[in-house]
Ligand SMILES: Nc1ncnc2c1ncn2[C@@H]1O[C@H](COP(=O)(O)OP(=O)(O)O)[C@@H](O)[C@H]1O
């Protein structure tokens with residue numbers, strides 16, 4: 259075991275801030291955010307800020323409101339209260355266009371794998387010939403599946419296609435909602451490597467995961483959500499060594515949270 | 517009155533001998549119904565798709581109306597079409613009464629609500645699945661509509677076949693506006709009604725058999741389409 263604090267002094271960050279152009283360009287500011295459905299409060303008066311250059315992992319027990327929070331940040335649903343500002347601007351279509359989201363349950367068109375990619379490339383006027391899409395397929399090991407109906411793929415293959423499709427849009431901000439749930443170790447490795455490459459290229463990534471080991475491998479910053487409230491926001495090394503909230507501590511210890 | 521045995525024999529002779537009167541009647545039936553179906557789809561699919569993805573006050577009432585109109589009694593449709601097309605009616609100047617055009621109009625009125633109601637249901641189901649992903653991708657409205665129609669194409673083909681089945685088999689509407697005029701507006705169903713009442717069972721039976729074969733072909737096509745859609749997970 260190495261001492262995280264000591265290590266930080268020698269190696270400030272895996273990815274130095276200055277290596278990324280337009281640092282802070284996609285900072286997120288959330289103020290007094292609430293969301294309720296049928297009088298049932300799902301998110302309760304949340305406020306936090308995220309810098310634009312860190313890989314943020316969103317953790318929390320089932321039903322804490324993680325997926326709802328991602329959908330709010332992506333502008334898919336409107337908050338009951340409060341504001342969400344991306345680089346000072348409220349979310350609109352033009353901001354959503356530089357974002358991409360991989361849903362917890364992938365939604366694929368009733369078409370072939372290749373046609374699913376073609377569809378999104380067409381939306382942005384990007385190249386979409388088979389040979390031009392080949393690298394995107396290859397990146398997530400889908401090239402042998404190009405002509406298969408997307409909805410007949412296995413769960414892991416569908417997740418990989420959903421990620422490939424999101425990355426094809428070259429997003430500046432990427433939301434990933436449990437992209438590795440129920441995947442085999444090789445697929446998890448592939449997806450994690452891809453996430454790391456995206457991160458190095460300067461994409462702001464917000465990842466929801468239940469896998470504590472995965473969070474350790476990827477996170478630079480942790481947001482811990484519990485019963486619709488932010489229990490804590492901490493740099494990853496602090497979070498895993500000494501979480502400040504009792505909810506996060508209980509979660510990491512594997513104690514059940516109600 | 518022929519006995520049933522000889523009626524069957526004569527019917528088969530008419531069919532296998534490609535009797536010209538028989539062929540003319542079958543041909544007109546198919547032409548009228550295909551024309552009505554085409555117009556119904558051109559009108560009904562866009563309306564169904566628009567209803568499927570939109571929300572506005574009165575939408576619920578509109579959906580209920582179209583669902584109810586799926587079961588319109590053909591004779592009532594015939595009566596309405598007759599009143600529109602007769603000399604005193606708003607479309608009287610077209611002089612369409614007792615022509616195949618009148619029958620196409622009547623069947624279009626009959627089939628369009630079916631196309632609207634069923635396609636609305638199918639596209640609404642698909643849209644529920646796609647809507648959030650499309651919002652995430654910022655898909656422009658026309659592109660989203662085209663994608664929904666394309667990806668629902670197998671389901672929509674079965675909708676069209678349902679409309680076809682209803683139109684080809686109905687008798688009340690085409691009888692009223694067509695008049696069952698020999699060599700002009702006589703179609704399978706009106707011919708069956710007339711020949712049966714005249715006691716000429718052979719022609720009626722021959723047409724009835726052909727109608728049954730068409731119904732079976734339609735159902736086989738529906739099954740084939742569903743099987744293909746399932747196999748490719750397009751449904
Ligand atoms: N559309 C909805 N209607 C009603 N309740 C919802 C809806 N979406 C989410 N919820 C509820 O909100 C809570 C948080 O959901 P979610 O964000 O999906 O949790 P998770 O943190 O596991 O992703 C859950 O209790 C869920 O049942």
Ligand SMILES: [Mg+2]
Nearest residue numbers: 324325362435
């Ligand atoms: Mg979730």
